[in-house]
Amino acid sequence: MLLEVDGVSQRFGGVLANQDISLTIVAGEILGLIGPNGAGKTTLFNAIAGAIKPTTGRILFEGRDITSLGASGCADLGIARTFQVVRNFETMTVLENIMVGAFNRTGSTAEAKRKALEVLDFTGMSLRRDTPAADLTPPEKRRLEVARALATGPKLLLLDEVMTGLTPTEAQAGVQLVRDIRASGVTILMVEHVMEVLMPLVDRCVVLNLGKVLVEGKPADIVRHPDVVTAYLGERYRASA
Amino acid sequence: MATFSMPASLPAGLDLGERRRRRQALSGLVVLAILLVLPLGIGDVYVRNILILTLMYTALSQAWNILGGYCGQISLGHALYFGIGAYVSTLLFTKFGVPPMLGMVAAGFVAALIALVVSWPCFRLSGHYYAIATIVIAEIVYLLFLNWDWVGGALGINVPFRGESWVSFQFRTAKLPYYYAFLGLAAVLWLASYWIENSKWGFYWRAVKDNPIAAQSLGVRLFRSKMVAAAASAFFTGIGGSFYAQFVAYIDPDSMMNAQLSILICLPAVLGGIGTLWGPAVGAAVLIPLTEVTRSYIGGSGSGTDLILYGVLIMAVATLKPEGLTGLFRIDGRIKPAAAPATGPSGSTHAA
Amino acid sequence: MTAETLAQVVVSGLLTGMIYALIAAGLSLIFGLMDVVNFAHGEFLMTAMYATFVLYITLSIDPLFLLPMVAVFLFAIGVVVYRVLIVRALSVKVNSGMVQIFATFGLGIFLRGIAQFVFSPDFKSLRGTMLSDKTVSVLGVFMPLPQLAASLVCVVAFIGLWLLTTKTHFGRALEATREDSEAVALIGVDRHFIFAMGWGIGAATVGVAGVMLSTFYYISPGVGVTFALIAYVVVALGGFGSLPGALVAGLAIGLVEALTTLLIPPSLKQVGVFGLYLLVLFVRPRGLFGNL
Numbered sequence A: 001m002l003l004e005v006d007g008v009s010q011r012f013g014g015v016l017a018n019q020d021i022s023l024t025i026v027a028g029e030i031l032g033l034i035g036p037n038g039a040g041k042t043t044l045f046n047a048i049a050g051a052i053k054p055t056t057g058r059i060l061f062e063g064r065d066i067t068s069l070g071a072s073g074c075a076d077l078g079i080a081r082t083f084q085v086v087r088n089f090e091t092m093t094v095l096e097n098i099m100v101g102a103f104n105r106t107g108s109t110a111e112a113k114r115k116a117l118e119v120l121d122f123t124g125m126s127l128r129r130d131t132p133a134a135d136l137t138p139p140e141k142r143r144l145e146v147a148r149a150l151a152t153g154p155k156l157l158l159l160d161e162v163m164t165g166l167t168p169t170e171a172q173a174g175v176q177l178v179r180d181i182r183a184s185g186v187t188i189l190m191v192e193h194v195m196e197v198l199m200p201l202v203d204r205c206v207v208l209n210l211g212k213v214l215v216e217g218k219p220a221d222i223v224r225h226p227d228v229v230t231a232y233l234g235e236r237y238r239a240s241a
Numbered sequence B: 001m002a003t004f005s006m007p008a009s010l011p012a013g014l015d016l017g018e019r020r021r022r023r024q025a026l027s028g029l030v031v032l033a034i035l036l037v038l039p040l041g042i043g044d045v046y047v048r049n050i051l052i053l054t055l056m057y058t059a060l061s062q063a064w065n066i067l068g069g070y071c072g073q074i075s076l077g078h079a080l081y082f083g084i085g086a087y088v089s090t091l092l093f094t095k096f097g098v099p100p101m102l103g104m105v106a107a108g109f110v111a112a113l114i115a116l117v118v119s120w121p122c123f124r125l126s127g128h129y130y131a132i133a134t135i136v137i138a139e140i141v142y143l144l145f146l147n148w149d150w151v152g153g154a155l156g157i158n159v160p161f162r163g164e165s166w167v168s169f170q171f172r173t174a175k176l177p178y179y180y181a182f183l184g185l186a187a188v189l190w191l192a193s194y195w196i197e198n199s200k201w202g203f204y205w206r207a208v209k210d211n212p213i214a215a216q217s218l219g220v221r222l223f224r225s226k227m228v229a230a231a232a233s234a235f236f237t238g239i240g241g242s243f244y245a246q247f248v249a250y251i252d253p254d255s256m257m258n259a260q261l262s263i264l265i266c267l268p269a270v271l272g273g274i275g276t277l278w279g280p281a282v283g284a285a286v287l288i289p290l291t292e293v294t295r296s297y298i299g300g301s302g303s304g305t306d307l308i309l310y311g312v313l314i315m316a317v318a319t320l321k322p323e324g325l326t327g328l329f330r331i332d333g334r335i336k337p338a339a340a341p342a343t344g345p346s347g348s349t350h351a352a
Numbered sequence C: 001m002t003a004e005t006l007a008q009v010v011v012s013g014l015l016t017g018m019i020y021a022l023i024a025a026g027l028s029l030i031f032g033l034m035d036v037v038n039f040a041h042g043e044f045l046m047t048a049m050y051a052t053f054v055l056y057i058t059l060s061i062d063p064l065f066l067l068p069m070v071a072v073f074l075f076a077i078g079v080v081v082y083r084v085l086i087v088r089a090l091s092v093k094v095n096s097g098m099v100q101i102f103a104t105f106g107l108g109i110f111l112r113g114i115a116q117f118v119f120s121p122d123f124k125s126l127r128g129t130m131l132s133d134k135t136v137s138v139l140g141v142f143m144p145l146p147q148l149a150a151s152l153v154c155v156v157a158f159i160g161l162w163l164l165t166t167k168t169h170f171g172r173a174l175e176a177t178r179e180d181s182e183a184v185a186l187i188g189v190d191r192h193f194i195f196a197m198g199w200g201i202g203a204a205t206v207g208v209a210g211v212m213l214s215t216f217y218y219i220s221p222g223v224g225v226t227f228a229l230i231a232y233v234v235v236a237l238g239g240f241g242s243l244p245g246a247l248v249a250g251l252a253i254g255l256v257e258a259l260t261t262l263l264i265p266p267s268l269k270q271v272g273v274f275g276l277y278l279l280v281l282f283v284r285p286r287g288l289f290g291n292l
Helices: A041-049 A071-077 A094-102 A109-122 A138-150 A168-183 A195-201 A219-224 A226-233 B016-041 B045-070 B079-096 B100-122 B127-146 B176-197 B200-210 B212-217 B222-248 B259-272 B279-297 B305-320 B324-328 C003-034 C041-059 C063-090 C096-119 C145-167 C169-179 C183-187 C191-213 C223-238 C243-263 C270-283
Strands: A003-012 A015-025 A030-034 A056-061 A079-081 A156-160 A187-191 A204-209 A212-217 C135-138 C141-144
Touching: A003 A041, A015 A041, A015 A212, A030 A041, A030 A195, A041 A079, A041 A156, A041 A187, A071 A079, A071 B212, A079 A138, A094 A109, A094 A138, A094 B016, A094 B200, A109 A138, A109 B200, A138 A156, A138 A168, A168 A187, A168 A195, A195 A219, A204 A219, A204 A226, A212 A219, A212 A226, A219 A226, B016 B045, B016 B176, B045 B176, B045 B200, B045 B222, B045 B259, B045 B279, B079 B100, B079 B127, B079 B222, B079 B259, B100 B127, B100 B222, B100 C270, B127 B259, B127 C096, B127 C223, B127 C270, B176 B200, B176 B222, B200 B212, B200 B222, B212 B222, B259 B279, B259 B305, B259 B324, B279 B305, B279 B324, B305 C063, B305 C096, C003 C041, C003 C141, C003 C145, C003 C169, C003 C191, C003 C223, C003 C243, C041 C063, C041 C096, C041 C191, C041 C223, C063 C096, C063 C191, C096 C223, C135 C145, C141 C145, C145 C169, C145 C191, C145 C243, C169 C183, C169 C191, C183 C191, C223 C243, C223 C270, C243 C270
Parallel strands: A030 A187, A030 A204, A079 A156, A156 A187
Antiparallel strands: A003 A015, A003 A056, A204 A212, C135 C141
16 A cells, blocks of 8 residues: 555645545556545645645655645655646756756766656657746656656656547547556656546546545446446436436 | 657756756866966956955845745745845844854744745745835835834944954955855855755745746645745845944945845846746846946946936836846757657657 | 823823834734735835825925825825736746735835935925924923824824724725635626735825924935835834734834933844834744734
8 A cells, every 4th residue: 555545634724625535656657536526626636735734634645744844844755746737947948857857866966867867758748858848748747757756766746637629539549558557666646637548547436526435346337336426427317327 | 558659869867957957067167266366366456356246146145046036926025035135134243242153043944934924925926016015015124124213213323343253254464265255155055046946945936926827727836935935035134234243344225125126136047047046147247347446436326327227227127028038048968959850749659 | 200201201102103113103004904915015115105205395285284295295106116026027927926025125215225325415494384383282291283293194094094994995905805805806807906905005094194204304215225124123123914903013113112211322222123123023923912
């Protein structure tokens, strides 16, 4: 068990965004986190990434309590993330962006560059090595986000809606990249809306609704689960599930 | 690892950064060589003075650039550290007989320490709150020194002449050694900036400036980064203050800690290009002679023409060309690559 | 020290504090609306003071009656500054925060330079106005009429500002734009118009304070710097973007400043004020009513 979320609740003022959520992530798997809008996926995602601190509950990474650790502490331990609204370093080139990530594991510029070039190659962005991040197309920017996170040498990679708005060709390339990342030994948690892309990709799925875990299981079972259908489409479609 | 089909033309050889660094190293050597011999060909004391001041503001602005340009924390009260540096070395010299060459090192460290104390609460604040805090705190310390008898108060301190030497950093007969001293300081700071640009600190600082939240997610400690930048910046600014104290041989709060100095410290970097290697130098080379000439020909310093000049320059750069003069002439070498050939949407091809 | 002296000091502090509050309110308004600190705010005050001076000298109209004219003048300046300077600064894609700071910082320096050039650094003052050199006595406390009038005008202006931002349709548009400047386009609000109005009102506010201030305070190119510093402290204490905060903090700062003079020589009276700033900085950076 790589990551364990134990009874996490998140309250923002009067809103209970996450309610007593528990789940586990097994090393080497690709786990999907889905649910309708407002289900609390992003909140949970941010809690795991260390960006926010849960109101109650614990999060354990490799047995260590990381609940109050903070984003940079989590990065050191091996949790990397992307941002839904892309946050590239606009004044830097693609290579430099990735190097920032690589510096997490080393203090040497030569070593960071070597690692960054490796990741550049792995994510297929070699052609864009010297391009300023501000000049990239949106899918390229997203890919840079992933590359940069990968450069930190993570054990767990958190992907926040990376497949949204991609053309079928781009999505295909994206799926391949995720598979390659897993093949290289990184565990992946994906928050996603684009079902057709997610379902064939993930090993397991956790469905959130209204701040709580609705159900979890294999994609094939999830898709047919009546509660999931209701959550997404409303009562009327329940019967046809 | 992934397999992929070879793209049409893989960028070969040195990357953009490496090419830039070679250009920078070369230009640095050339400029240094020129500056080393320059004063020998100029006898006019007035011109030499301008050169010395230009070098000083180059150095100070480069120091400011570490915190403001690379790390993105705008300090509008940097004269504070300049003044503290001047006072520390002068007080050590006049009250305890410590030779200024040693005193200035102490001055640097005291300035760095003050920067840490001041920055500790301020770096919890975002950009403009921080800028405001630097203004207010600079004013506080200015008033403090103005009313503190032990440091001379409003009357200031005269630096006594104890014989010409490098150790006491005093030269009465010729000002030339001061030129080389300030050149040395500017060169050291240029080297420091050159090193920073390719170091982990430099990368982290730029990440903090561009997108602090993303930086954090990659393991960058925001607070620690900013504190180190502040301390390094203050250290060198303080040393600059010490040099200047010895150069003018008289210090008081009005000449060492005033708001105008704060403007002159950050303006060259803003004008030349914030966060670039050559920006502060280019900015100082344009600004300082311009200021001196304006002052001589269009009324004295009470006429406000220098303020008008600074104000217009800052506004113009800020609104029209934020990358500064080096961006205008692409001096710094951060050249945009030619429009990339049409590639696939994700910029790569991947075997399915 | 007698109760009378204390009362005198307290009243004096509150009167001054009211003026501080209005000056800070303009700054806070602009910041609360669009997250931009106007580093030329002090120079707006200075401009209003010089404008009053010039109009008084040339037209011989009492400053009190010059209020509308100067307020409109400052309003126009605010709008022009927004349209010419701020819009450009905000449209910069990279490091726009830095650019914003320098744009207004440069403006302030520029305005100060112009004032110094045109009027010279010498201190000027308005003599022989309707209210000058008169004092009012209430319950044994003496209040110079100019300061009292200034304070009252500031109270009225503050109330007007409060009503404008909370009770009018425009005020609601202001609040909506502050919350989500991009979404308001959907309900027919032109955010550029709102921002320009915000700058105009913010400038006019400090303009009112400037007119009243010029009736009893020395006018010089550096006067803006002095009051801007106090305004920063007031806004830091009250909380950026909060009008009630500006009021409470302004009065508090005025009070602290006045009370400090009881303990320390008047030349050091800022000690109390700046000490308070440092306290806020270390203990509660977001101030009393603000959110960081």
